[in-house]
Amino acid sequence: MWTMVATFFGHLVAASNPLWWYYPLCAIVALVYKATKHDSPLKILTSAIHFFVVVTLGMFALALALYLIQVIF
Amino acid sequence: MTESPLGTPVVNDISSGPNPLAALALGWLIPGAGHVYAGQWRKGVFFFVMVMALLAIGTYLGSGTVFQPSPWFFPQFFAGGPMLALVPVSIHLAHAPGGIDWADRLHETGILYTAVAGFMNALIMMDVFLRLTLPTHPAKTTEERAA
Numbered sequence: 001m002w003t004m005v006a007t008f009f010g011h012l013v014a015a016s017n018p019l020w021w022y023y024p025l026c027a028i029v030a031l032v033y034k035a036t037k038h039d040s041p042l043k044i045l046t047s048a049i050h051f052f053v054v055v056t057l058g059m060f061a062l063a064l065a066l067y068l069i070q071v072i073f
Numbered sequence: 074m075t076e077s078p079l080g081t082p083v084v085n086d087i088s089s090g091p092n093p094l095a096a097l098a099l100g101w102l103i104p105g106a107g108h109v110y111a112g113q114w115r116k117g118v119f120f121f122v123m124v125m126a127l128l129a130i131g132t133y134l135g136s137g138t139v140f141q142p143s144p145w146f147f148p149q150f151f152a153g154g155p156m157l158a159l160v161p162v163s164i165h166l167a168h169a170p171g172g173i174d175w176a177d178r179l180h181e182t183g184i185l186y187t188a189v190a191g192f193m194n195a196l197i198m199m200d201v202f203l204r205l206t207l208p209t210h211p212a213k214t215t216e217e218r219a220a
């Protein structure tokens with residue numbers, strides 16, 4: 001089970017996976033979205049980092065859940 | 074500033090300051106120009122750079138053929154002036170030998186980038202419009218709200 005999960009994450013972060021293009025996209029979206037909500041540069045930066053981490057971890061969790069559902073059923 | 078029937082301020086007096094509709098139109102034509110017009114030039118330049126970066130990366134990934142008649146054009150439309158400039162180039166390149174490889178994952182990613190650029194510019198346009206019309210915009214300082 002853990003080997004399967006590790007293999008899955010290996011594919012997810014492989015250099016050949018275009019998913020790498022997601023990170024700059026998410027970073028820019030986080031900065032623009034937070035810049036519309038706040039005026040202080042420090043507040044924009046910290047809340048954008050928080051947004052980036054939460055969304056990225058959430059998407060990893062969702063990807064893992066879908067993968068496990070696919071494997072089990 | 075006008076008042077609602079309950080006596081609470083709801084809308085700024087737009088006759089004395091920047092026109093929200095003009096800011097909206099400028100923001101569509103040139104991303105971030107609405108904020109520059111509204112007096113927030115640093116934020117306007119920041120938004121311009123961000124939206125142009127999304128468009129540049131998307132156009133690069135899609136080999137210049139990302140603006141095509143497809144459902145994705147709806148969000149791309151909000152990228153405004155730069156989108157208008159890139160559409161003829163995109164259509165021209167799509168008819169060149171080789172055309173578009175719709176199965177290419179990088180091409181899909183390029184379309185996604187440009188669509189997100191449009192969505193982000195729509196958000197930026199809404200932001201400047203609401204800043205100029207709502208005195209209680211959450212990003213405004215206490216002094217700005219009182220003005």
